[in-house]
Amino acid sequence: MxxxxxxxxxxxxxxxxxxxxxxxxxxxxxxxxxxxxIIFVNDGSPDNSEEVIKEIVDxxxxxxGIMHSRNFSSQxxxxxxxxxxxxxxxxxxxxxxxxxxxxxEKFYNKWVKGYDxxxxxxxxxEAPIYxxxxxxxxxxxxxxxxxxxxxxxxxxxxxxxxxVVSVLRKFPERDRFIRGLRAWVGFKQIGIPYVRPERMFGxxxxxxxxxxxxxxxxxFSFSYVPLQVMIYMSFFVFLLSLVAIIYQIFxxxxxxxxxxxxxxxxxxxxFFFGAVQLLGISVLGQxxxxxxxxxxxxxxxIIKSVIYSKKLSRNKEKTTFLR
Numbered sequence: 001m002x003x004x005x006x007x008x009x010x011x012x013x014x015x016x017x018x019x020x021x022x023x024x025x026x027x028x029x030x031x032x033x034x035x036x037x038i039i040f041v042n043d044g045s046p047d048n049s050e051e052v053i054k055e056i057v058d059x060x061x062x063x064x065g066i067m068h069s070r071n072f073s074s075q076x077x078x079x080x081x082x083x084x085x086x087x088x089x090x091x092x093x094x095x096x097x098x099x100x101x102x103x104x105e106k107f108y109n110k111w112v113k114g115y116d117x118x119x120x121x122x123x124x125x126e127a128p129i130y131x132x133x134x135x136x137x138x139x140x141x142x143x144x145x146x147x148x149x150x151x152x153x154x155x156x157x158x159x160x161x162x163x164v165v166s167v168l169r170k171f172p173e174r175d176r177f178i179r180g181l182r183a184w185v186g187f188k189q190i191g192i193p194y195v196r197p198e199r200m201f202g203x204x205x206x207x208x209x210x211x212x213x214x215x216x217x218x219x220f221s222f223s224y225v226p227l228q229v230m231i232y233m234s235f236f237v238f239l240l241s242l243v244a245i246i247y248q249i250f251x252x253x254x255x256x257x258x259x260x261x262x263x264x265x266x267x268x269x270x271f272f273f274g275a276v277q278l279l280g281i282s283v284l285g286q287x288x289x290x291x292x293x294x295x296x297x298x299x300x301x302i303i304k305s306v307i308y309s310k311k312l313s314r315n316k317e318k319t320t321f322l323r
Contacts (some may be wrong), residue, residue, distance in 0.1 A: 004035040008081030010074040011095035015048045024101040039081040042072035061309035072301040075176040099157040107159035116187035119158035123193040145223040
């Protein structure tokens with residue numbers, strides 16, 4: 001009996017890459033002789049992606065198009081696709097072709113051998129050196145801080161068995177970090193190294209500040225270390241203050257009127273304690289912000305329409321809210 005794979009592609013500003021992605025995916029699935037469906041999720045892209053996806057759906061009955069009402073992030077695009085996927089496994093890919101579809105064959109071979117999750121390990125990036133250093137540093141810091149083991153240099157590009165997908169779909173949280181959740185759920189996992197190419201068309205939508213926010217998202221989702229650091233820092237500052245008080249008393253008793261005055265000492269102390277307090281408030285603010293986002297219970301994403309091929313018996317198009 002053939003296995004069925006659902007490819008889920010998160011698309012944003014990828015109108016030129018989508019047809020190429022489709023052709024390469026079809027070629028791979030035919031090569032490994034697997035049944036398949038291809039789900040393109042247009043995550044509020046401002047370009048012509050929606051029309052491009054509709055044209056492909058009309059020509060290929062194995063393609064489904066999901067249109068979000070606006071941009072909700074790639075994490076929500078993957079979640080949206082997993083909600084309607086019918087395959088025995090799903091493969092998550094970015095729509096810009098930086099995740100080579102040809103790697104699916106290697107993922108598939110590991111999957112049929114019994115692995116529940118097969119993820120890609122980015123051994124090299126065809127990107128500026130400073131970006132490579134930033135990503136390498138992030139994954140190592142993230143892994144040290146996280147309370148679960150996070151595979152180094154592993155992004156969202158992966159094949160996930162349907163039993164793992166069913167678990168991930170039950171997670172109620174709104175602020176998702178799929179590669180972290182994928183590691184958290186466990187099961188039998190393995191990584192396969194690959195070279196991540198540059199974006200084939202256009203320019204990346206990421207920048208330094210987005211990458212920093214992405215790093216903070218991961219760290220504050222899977223680590224309590226920032227809070228623990230603030231505890232240790234508070235204890236250190238308390239000891240430092242205690243030493244300073246004892247020193248001042250000692251100098252006052254021994255040397256009487258030679259206690260050092262000086263506005264500089266006061267300013268340094270004020271700035272130091274002020275910086276520590278601001279840092280503590282910032283850390284707490286990050287966690288409170290995540291709590292605030294979760295308790296509002298808004299939909300994680302909104303689907304404007306789901307488009308099926310006319311050859312299928314299902315409705316071609318429908319509109320719905322998904323939570």
